[in-house]
Amino acid sequence: MLLVLSRAPAFAAAPVSTSSTDQSRTASSQNQVSSNVFRHSLSGLYGIKAFDSRPTQPYTDFDILYSKAHQAQAELETICKSTALLTNSxxxxAGVKSQARAQEKI
Structure with missing residues (x-):
């Protein structure tokens, strides 16, 4: 599982002004800065080299693997809940799969 979080840098937001001329100028400059930041972010993503990853389970015994599921689920929920607090979401x-369903998935 891969969890990627991102936030636009603070300088990508332009200050709000009151006049309509300033607002249109601000909107275009804000779009320009955001566009540049977006392009920079994409170039960084495209710069990541591809790799072939075939993850394997650390346990060959299903019973041992399943016994670790509740601990792993609790850790995942903690990470997701702290992220949700930061993002106001x-x-x-769904919890841990039943043992029968987990065996089907493997």
Whole structure:
């Protein structure tokens, strides 16, 4: 599982002004800064080299692996809940799969 979080840099937001001329100028400059930041972000993403990853489970015994599921789920929920607090959002969870369903998935 990969969790990626991002926020636009503070300088990407232009200050709000009261006159309509300043507002249109501010809007275009804000779009320009945001566009440049976006392009820079994309160039960084495209710069990441591709790799072939075939993750494997650290346990060969299913019972041991399943016994770790509740601990792993709690850790995942903690990370997601703290992220949700920072972003003013809600995190919803389905819990750990039943043992039979987990065996089907493997």
């Amino acid at each position: 809600d995190a919803l969870f």
